[in-house]
Amino acid sequence: MAAPSLARGMLVRTGLTGPFPRSEALVAATRDLDRGRTTPEAVEAIYAVSEGEVLALEHRLGLDTVTAGYLRPSDLFRPFAETWEGFTVGPLTRWFETNTFYRQPILHAPPVRVPGAFAARLPPPLRAEPTRARAILPGPYTFAGLLDNRSGETEPALIHRLGRLLGEEARELRAAGFSSVQFTEPLLVVRPPEGPRAEAVVAGYREIRSALNGGTSIVWTYGADAGPAYPLLERLPVSVVGVDLADTDPEGIPEGRGGAGLGLGVIDPRTTLAEDPAEVARLVRALYERRRPPEIWLGGGMPLDLLPYEPATRKVEVLAAVREALAAGGRP
């Protein structure tokens, strides 16, 4: 991973936190493939070009972690639901408060991980640049909570088991040279767990931390105000916890010292209105002063594929501009 920017005492890292939109060329190609008007080989070539374009954008803007866009997976769970044993792919289900849908994984028996299956589905350019890459997986709580559990296993047991299995994925990624692994966990703030579920989440992330062996573990949330979930978020044994400022009341982020890095979703893909970098920088610095985290990680809140390609590109440029504004001295 590249060295973080030092912005007036803050260590600031930037990076995309979810899939980037498909380019209009890729939209046309995948549509044509769906309708039998082109070949998988032709679409594969466009995927390769598109991944290269996103990666080039991430490099040009100096983002600290890169993703190559995660353009291929149909949803966050499909790489697992289609490859791990115990799953089938179920009905279309709404993805939180968006007009996008995922196919709900149906779990018929305790899941069994298939080694190498997820890594094989990572964007090919990432495998060539693993130290700067951000691998993005579902978090165990969101995975367990959004699948249709017909396995007979209780939800807390399943959360813990998925933590262990996802930890094994992280171990495999770490061995392949990946240094940053993000676990996407909107459900942690949309439906904060309590009691045994909350304990299972913490236990699951202990498994992940152990498996990551010094790598950076990121929990990224969005979709609701993170304030009520903070008591649990602060217990997670991870490197960074990200919250979406489009949904989170900044005043509800508690004061603190040290602990995990503070991730902030500062660009909102639900609107094409560009954020004001100076205004965002002021907010980030105020939150930094209040919480004094070891690092600030800036990214999108919800995934940027809620936008068309061009507006998403402009939004990512805002991310870089915020970093510059912080370096120039955004004041609380």
Added chain:
Amino acid sequence: MTDRKLFPAQEIGSLAKPRWQILAQRGEPLDARARAELSAADGRLSFAGPLAPVRDALLDGRSREVGPDAVRDLAALYFLRYLEEAGLDRVYDGEARRIEMYEYPIRQMHGFRFLGHVRSFDAKYYLKAAVTDEVRLERPYHVEEFDFVRAHARAEPKLPITGPYTLADWSYNEYYLARQAGWKGRSARRAAQRDFVVDLARRAIRPTLAALIEHGSRVIQIDEPAAGTHPDEADLVVEGFNAATDGLDAEFIMHICFSNYRDLLPTLLEAKRCRQWAWEFANRDSNDHDGYEVLRALRDYGDSREVGLGVLDVHRDTVETPERVAERIGRAAKHLGDPGRIWVNPDCGLRTRSLEVARAKLGAMVEGAALARAAYENPRR
């Protein structure tokens, strides 16, 4: 409630466009496959009737000479007969003239700018616009389309139109959000969305509905598939619906799909002029999950409106058996407590399925409704 037969069948939305329509609208001559499809379809349905010269011109390779409007007329006639032949009691034209349910209405309004495609799921996308100025209707839409349907339909026409909340939710809100001061967080977004929905309802949808009613439209389905996206905005769905239908006299239906309906209740019940809820159920119904159980909530709230019961999963090619459809209807009737309020329909538009699969599903639906009807009318059989 009415003297209608039990479990009448209705369509719910768009159908896939046949190859001959796509090629002919582009002005391209039909290839052998498209010619064969057109000939076979007309042989089976005898739909061309007054448009036989258009059909003949297409079969002769003279698409350009015919022009796209006449092709759309022929396609609309085809879909009317296709749905009527399937045995539906309420029909429309398969939305043969529409691009889809968002882009077309937005293009009839002032204040929007299209920005590009956004993925909905898998390889399904839609073109998305931003509202950049105050919404204003350029001209009422769907009116000529309805005139054609009314002139040619043998079954009762039911016109679908996208609702104000969905048009707002599927757009980027620039103009109304920019009017909000300060950080554009949740409360600013909500206030801006309310302004947007109400403007759409009052300035665009209501005048369009009024024009359609003036032209004789009696059954109008207001599509709000986005209603379940933000359950805490159910009040905005209702406010938009009530503003759009304010003072209008027609049989209004609200179609919602792929949502958790319980989250929208009881707020949704404040939709004053809604006579029927047309919801998706089959997608979530399986051997070990009762997708229709939510109907109990309507009974618990004392709601006595009709229900348009989704009995066909529109996202899978597997054709439901008539027995499966009948079993679903029977189960739903028990939950609802009144079989007389049930219409049957697909979960949503069948446009993602081939016309062959869609026809087989519709046939199974009509047959299943007949089985369920027979079971109610002759309970001892």
